[in-house]
Amino acid sequence: MGFLKDIRNLQQQAEAMTPPAHRVVTGRVAxxxxxxxxxxxxxxxxxxxxxxxxxxxxxxxxxYAVTHRQTISRIAIASFQPGATIPVRVDLWDRSSLTIG
Known part of the structure; x- marks a missing residue:
């Protein structure tokens, strides 16, 4: 039983050191x-x-410049034209990764 407990502790330590998958969603507002x-x-x-x-x-x-790929509703595409300013959230560890909204 001690071996399994040690494995679980190592897994928890690794998870704590790994950046969360949702870091863009909770990233910097920009x-x-x-x-x-x-x-x-x-x-x-x-x-x-x-x-x-x-x-x-x-x-x-x-x-700074970023190229971002995203699927956009055909209804909303008119709002995504050059010159438009949109809210984004920027990944805390990789500023080239972001999400719109």
């Missing part, structure tokens, strides 16, 4: 300005997957 949008040709349930070139600004830091 804003991004869309500088370009490209259709990838992929669709899911009539929604289109696009590549967005974004200029991201976090907490007054200098803006």
């Amino acid at each position: 804003s991004a300005t869309i500088t370009a949008i490209r259709d990838t040709g992929l669709t899911t349930d009539d929604d289109t997957t696009v590549e967005l070139d974004l200029s991201v600004t976090c907490d007054g830091d200098a803006p």
Whole structure:
């Protein structure tokens, strides 16, 4: 029984050191300005997957460029045009990874 307890302790330590999978969702709140949008040709349930070139600004830091791929509702696509500013959350460990919203 001690062996299994040791294995569980090691697993818990490893999990504590691994960044959580939801870190983007709980990441830094930021804003991004869309500088370009490209259709990838992929669709899911009539929604289109696009590549967005974004200029991201976090907490007054200098803006930086990111290319982000996301599936967007065909109804909402009109809101995702160059010049539009959108809310994003930036991954705490990788600022090139973000989620819209």
